[in-house]
Amino acid sequence: MTQDDRDQGMIAELRDAAERVVTDRLDHARTRRLRRTTPGYDTTLVATFVELGWFGVLVPGRAGGLGLDLADMAALVRGLEKGLMSDPLMPIAVLGTRALVHADTEAADALLAKVLDGEVRPALALDFDEALPVVAIADGRLAGRCEAVAGGAAATHLIVPVRSEDGVALYAVAVDSEGVTQTQRWRADETPLGAVTLDGVAGAVLVAPADRGAAAVATALDETRLVAAAALVGLSEQMLDMTIDYLKVRNQFDVAIGSFQALQHKAVDLYIQKEVAVATAAYGLELARKGQLVVGALRAKGRASAAANRIAREALHLHGAIGFTDEHDIGLYLKRALTLSAWLGGAAAHRRRYIDMGMIQQ
Amino acid sequence: MPDWNAMSDGEFRRATIDFIEAHCPPELRHRKEHPRWDDAAVWYHRMSEHGWLAPSWPVAHGGMALKPAKYLIYLEEWTRLGVPTILPQGPLNVGPALLANGTTEQIEEYLPKILSGEHRWCQGFSEPGAGSDLAGLRTEARIEGDEFVINGQKIWTSGALDANHIYVLARTDKSVQKQKGISFILVDMDQPGITVKPIVTVNHDTDFAEVFFDEVRAPLTNVVGGLNRGWTVAKSLLGFERIFAGAPHFSRNAVTQAAEIMALSGLHRDPVMVDRLAELKLEVEDIAVAFEALAQEVRKGHSFGFEVSTLKVANTETFARVTEFMVEMAGERGAMFGETDFGGGASNPLKTFLFARAPMIYGGTVQIHRNILAKQVLGLPG
Numbered sequence: 213m214t215q216d217d218r219d220q221g222m223i224a225e226l227r228d229a230a231e232r233v234v235t236d237r238l239d240h241a242r243t244r245r246l247r248r249t250t251p252g253y254d255t256t257l258v259a260t261f262v263e264l265g266w267f268g269v270l271v272p273g274r275a276g277g278l279g280l281d282l283a284d285m286a287a288l289v290r291g292l293e294k295g296l297m298s299d300p301l302m303p304i305a306v307l308g309t310r311a312l313v314h315a316d317t318e319a320a321d322a323l324l325a326k327v328l329d330g331e332v333r334p335a336l337a338l339d340f341d342e343a344l345p346v347v348a349i350a351d352g353r354l355a356g357r358c359e360a361v362a363g364g365a366a367a368t369h370l371i372v373p374v375r376s377e378d379g380v381a382l383y384a385v386a387v388d389s390e391g392v393t394q395t396q397r398w399r400a401d402e403t404p405l406g407a408v409t410l411d412g413v414a415g416a417v418l419v420a421p422a423d424r425g426a427a428a429v430a431t432a433l434d435e436t437r438l439v440a441a442a443a444l445v446g447l448s449e450q451m452l453d454m455t456i457d458y459l460k461v462r463n464q465f466d467v468a469i470g471s472f473q474a475l476q477h478k479a480v481d482l483y484i485q486k487e488v489a490v491a492t493a494a495y496g497l498e499l500a501r502k503g504q505l506v507v508g509a510l511r512a513k514g515r516a517s518a519a520a521n522r523i524a525r526e527a528l529h530l531h532g533a534i535g536f537t538d539e540h541d542i543g544l545y546l547k548r549a550l551t552l553s554a555w556l557g558g559a560a561a562h563r564r565r566y567i568d569m570g571m572i573q574q
Numbered sequence: 575m576p577d578w579n580a581m582s583d584g585e586f587r588r589a590t591i592d593f594i595e596a597h598c599p600p601e602l603r604h605r606k607e608h609p610r611w612d613d614a615a616v617w618y619h620r621m622s623e624h625g626w627l628a629p630s631w632p633v634a635h636g637g638m639a640l641k642p643a644k645y646l647i648y649l650e651e652w653t654r655l656g657v658p659t660i661l662p663q664g665p666l667n668v669g670p671a672l673l674a675n676g677t678t679e680q681i682e683e684y685l686p687k688i689l690s691g692e693h694r695w696c697q698g699f700s701e702p703g704a705g706s707d708l709a710g711l712r713t714e715a716r717i718e719g720d721e722f723v724i725n726g727q728k729i730w731t732s733g734a735l736d737a738n739h740i741y742v743l744a745r746t747d748k749s750v751q752k753q754k755g756i757s758f759i760l761v762d763m764d765q766p767g768i769t770v771k772p773i774v775t776v777n778h779d780t781d782f783a784e785v786f787f788d789e790v791r792a793p794l795t796n797v798v799g800g801l802n803r804g805w806t807v808a809k810s811l812l813g814f815e816r817i818f819a820g821a822p823h824f825s826r827n828a829v830t831q832a833a834e835i836m837a838l839s840g841l842h843r844d845p846v847m848v849d850r851l852a853e854l855k856l857e858v859e860d861i862a863v864a865f866e867a868l869a870q871e872v873r874k875g876h877s878f879g880f881e882v883s884t885l886k887v888a889n890t891e892t893f894a895r896v897t898e899f900m901v902e903m904a905g906e907r908g909a910m911f912g913e914t915d916f917g918g919g920a921s922n923p924l925k926t927f928l929f930a931r932a933p934m935i936y937g938g939t940v941q942i943h944r945n946i947l948a949k950q951v952l953g954l955p956g
Contacts, residue, residue, distance in 0.1 A: 341905045360906060400909040400924050464707040474941055525898070525931070528776075532705055533730055533935050536775055543776035547911075550901070550924070554909030560902045 222280060223287045229264065230291025233257075238295040240541050247402035250365040253299040258366075259330075267305045268328030270435075272313060275324035282435055283497045286442035293446035296548055299403060300333070302443065303363025307436040308334030311371050314428035315382055315420030323369065323384055323419065334384070335367035337408055342433055342556060344373045344380060344426075347410060353391075354383060354413040362555060364394055364406020372410065373425055382420035382428060389413050400554070401547040434509035437556050438500055441493040441512035444520040444552050448486045451520075451527040451545045455479065458531055478530065482523045489519035507571070514562030517553035524549040575625055575633060579641050586644050590651040593626055604656030608781045611736035614660040615691060622689045628665040631673070635681075636689050642869040650823045661733045664688035664695040668741060671758070671811045675799035684760070696737035698728035698761070698785055699808065706942050708743075709752045709805065713787060715744035715759060717794065722746075722759055724790040730936070734770045734783035738763050742787075747802050758804035760796040767791075777928045819937050820885025822862040825893040828926060829855045832900045835923055838916035839903055847903065854896050861888045880950040883943040890933040890940060897927040 237257055246252055261267060269285045271277020285306060292298035309327055312320040312334055326332035337358035339345045347356030354372060361370065370385045370392070385392060391413040396404035420428050456479055459470030469475055496512025499505070524546040528535040535542045557565070566572065578586055597620045602609055611618075621627040622636075629648050631637020640648060652659065669688055672681050687693040704711040713726025724744055734740070740761050747755030763770075767790040773782040799807035832851060841847040865885055868878055900923040901908035904916075913922045934940045948954045 340907055397914075398911040400911055402911055405910070463703070464705065464710065466707075466710075469706075472941075474944070521898075525894075528931055529934060529939075532939065533700070536932055536935060537782075538774035538776055538778065546776070550909045550927075554901075554904075554906045558902065558905070561905065 219281065219283065222284050226269075226284050226288040227291050230288050231294075233260065234291060234295035234297060237297065240296070240544060243296050243544055244538075248398055248404075250396055250404050251300065252365055252403040253297075257297065258300070261301065262330035265328060266301060267309075267330055267333070270306060270309055270313070271324050271327050275313075275321045275327075277324065277328050282438050282500060286439050286493070286497060289439050290442040290446035290449075293443040293548070293552075294450040296401075296544060298443055300363045300366035302436060302439055303335055304333045304366055306439050307336050307432055308363060308367065308369075308371055310432035310435045311336050311382065311428050312384075312419060314431045315424060316428075317419055317421070317424075319384070319417050320419040323417075331368070333363070333366055333368045334371050335361055335363035335369070335406070336429065336432065337361045337364070337370045337372045337406075341561070344375060344429070347372055347374050349374050349376075349381075349383070349416075352414060352416075354385065354410045354416050356410050358406075358408040358410070361394070361406035361408050364408060365396055365404040367406075370408060371419065372416070373429055376422055378422035380425035380429065381418060381422040382425040383416035384419045385410070385413055385416045389415055400550040401544070403551065431505065433556060434505045435500070437509035437513035438493075438496050438505075440552055440556055441489075441496060441509075441516035444513075444516035444549065445486070445489050445493045447545055447549045447552070448489055448516070448520045448523045451523050451542065451549070452479075452482055452486050454542055454545070455482070455527040455530050462532075475530065478526060482526055485519040485522055489516045492516065506569070510562040510565045510569075513557060514559045514566070517557075517562070518559035520549040521553050521558070575638075578638050578644055581644075583643065583647060587647050587651060590648055591655070593624065594651065594655050594657055597621075597624065598655075598657050602658055605658060608779060609658050609660070611661065611694065614658055617658070618660045618691050622691065627689060628669055631665070631669050631685075635669070635673070635685050637669070643866070646821050646823070646865070646869060649821060650826065653823045653827055661694045661696070661737060663697050663733065663737070663741075664693060664739075667697065667811050668695050668760075671741070671798060671807060674810055675758075675807045677795075679795070680760075680798065693739045694733070694737045695739045695741065696731050696733045696785075698731060698740045698742035700730045701727055702729050706939055708808075709756065711743055711745060711756065713742065713744045714748075715742075715746050715757060715792075717746070720794050722757075722792045722794060722796070724759070724761065724787045724792065726787050728785045728787075729773070729782075731770075731783050731785050732781050734763075734785050735772060735780070740768075740785060741798070743804050743808055746804075750802075753805040755802055756804040756808075757801055758798040758807040759792050760798065761790060761792045765790060775928075776931070777925055819933075820865050820868060820882045820889060822858055822865055822889055824930070824933065825858040825889055825896055826862070828893055828896040828900070828930070829858050831921060831923070831926060832896050832903070834919070835900050835903050835916070835921050838919050838921065839905065839907075841903055850899060854892070854899060857892050858896070861885060861892060864888070880946055883938075883946045883951075886938070886943050887940045887947075890930075894930040894934060897923065897930040901927045 242254055265278055268277040269280045273279035289298045312324050323332050338360055340360040345356055345358035347354055367387055372383045372385055374381050374383055391411040393409045394406050396406055399405050460468055462469045492515035493512045496508035499508030528542050528546050531542050534540050598617055602614055602617055628637040629640040629645050633639050669685055672684055701711050715722040715724045740763050742759045742761050743756050744759055745755055746757040767788040769786040771784045772780045774780055836842045836851055904923045907914045908923050913920045
């Protein structure tokens with residue numbers, strides 16, 4: 213067995229596990245019930261994720277994790293998103309966790325050691341559009357505000373970037389520390405997005421020194437973009453499947469509407485978009501493996517966001533008026549696709565990165 | 575009552591704004607939810623008292639007799655100033671349908687009660703199995719003595735929670751071609767057998783409902799345009815609505831919102847983004863020119879035909895694209911539910927984006943309108 217075979221075996225295993233969880237536990241009545249609630253996910257389901265070790269997939273072996281690859285996590289999340297069930301893995305087990313991994317300090321590893329069993333759930337405290345928040349440290353106390361903390365409602369610890377002349381340091385703050393207040397705003401899919409105020413918070417633990425924090429955040433963001441791209445591919449696959457099923461069963465003018473060529477061509481166009489997104493998401497992971505994480509992430513997240521958005525809009529339209537109701541599931545998927553495509557940058561944001569990196573001339 | 579059509583467009587626009595500012599309660603304007611009758615009745619009555627409730631009806635029946643160009647201004651200002659439309663089916667459709675197809679008794683009985691608000695109408699056309707294929711409807715009205723007895727289900731009925739009357743397309747003859755066995759019947763909803771169940775939309779609005787009919791009764795005299803002639807009445811009625819499917823007020827307002835979001839997000843300094851906004855704005859304005867050309871024809875007394883489908887497709891799809899651009903510009907804030915703070919101000923691009931899905935579906939999907947254009951205008955076979 214080659215390394216590649218072993219990799220593919222693990223990916224298949226996680227994909228199958230995700231599929232089993234979705235098959236057994238899919239319940240969109242629950243999805244609807246959980247909207248505008250905190251933490252915004254089913255805690256018993258997430259307890260199952262912990263049992264299966266999924267929070268530790270991207271925690272390195274040195275810190276007691278499974279030490280698996282981004283491609284493994286991507287396969288897992290892609291499967292779970294078909295049932296809108298991956299929360300809070302992306303913000304916690306990918307973004308927050310990977311920020312700690314790249315911080316690469318003993319303090320960070322001490323937290324990482326408790327991620328696998330779910331005891332520590334780190335969330336990276338950012339502003340909208342991945343901007344670093346305005347947080348200052350004086351006399352060992354943190355003060356400032358972080359407007360857009362994905363996974364904030366699920367977190368035990370906030371990983372707070374603090375900018376200084378020397379760079380960006382990362383501090384870990386327990387969410388129940390005195391001086392931490394968190395309110396929730398609702399994303400398009402009505403899952404929570406934390407807004408955190410830090411008012412003279414003492415006891416913050418330095419997990420990345422000022423010369424390392426910015427790079428740790430940037431790398432964790434790009435890694436999460438690759439996983440989010442896979443999530444968007446999962447959504448796209450599911451929306452396409454639902455739509456094709458509907459075109460086969462909805463009858464008007466005494467025939468299935470899927471027999472109309474105009475609609476067939478629309479469906480085929482969406483299928484083509486999905487196929488391109490599947491390929492680009494995989495290519496992004498491949499580039500990352502070859503050391504080109506930044507490019508891989510922007511290609512994958514940009515394409516997957518564009519494809520999922522288009523498929524979502526057209527899928528709703530192809531369902532007709534029923535698609536416009538809250539009762540039908542396609543709207544849940546559309547809003548999830550909007551949420552995940554805007555999170556960490558959509559197609560337009562990634563085109564800009566592409567231009568800024570000078571790649572258009574290459 | 576002034577002669578509205580004699581005014582210049584500018585004068586009429588001013589008069590419309592003045593009327594709204596003077597009489598529409600501020601708490602009803604720019605509401606996130608469609609106001610219910612109990613909250614909005616005061617505005618309905620004021621519109622009626624001042625003669626602004628029925629823009630298309632003849633003056634003799636209490637209307638404004640607005641020509642299309644003026645009606646467009648009326649609609650634009652209504653939308654721009656965030657004025658709610660309250661149970662519009664009576665003034666918008668029932669009045670014109672009766673004036674064109676009703677008996678004298680029906681006109682005298684029903685029109686004044688629309689103006690007074692005593693009769694509040696909703697429309698019972700679509701069914702779960704009859705959307706694009708409306709003529710495939712299955713709600714049935716059998717005749718018993720001097721009454722219709724109606725059984726079936728309607729869906730996408732706006733305002734059904736507050737209406738007390740519904741006009742229904744029902745099958746009255748199953749033995750003939752499907753368009754030929756349908757009647758247009760006026761039904762009092764205040765009777766056992768009517769069940770109204772609200773439908774929540776993706777935007778969490780509840781303006782739509784399902785209406786169920788279980789042995790619901792209406793006198794035979796409530797048929798409009800004659801027994802089994804309902805399809806013709808319905809088509810003529812869709813005609814009144816149809817021209818406004820081509821009106822660009824949604825997309826114009828969306829362009830304004832997009833420009834606001836562009837400024838709020840600082841993208842107005844990016845020439846590429848400004849160019850894309852300009853492209854969309856010009857598209858909206860050019861479609862508005864096409865609408866105005868059609869309105870001119872109607873103003874000259876010419877009837878309009880299938881070309882309104884061109885505007886319907888162009889308008890609704892352009893509107894949707896403007897909202898997609900909004901969401902794109904807004905970045906992560908574009909995927910927030912509800913009003914979102916951009917720092918210098920707030921906007922709600924997601925709500926507009928989600929709403930923009932609907933006009934491509936209701937009043938005939940853009941695919942149905944393309945079919946109409948392909949066959950009726952381009953003369954393609956099939």
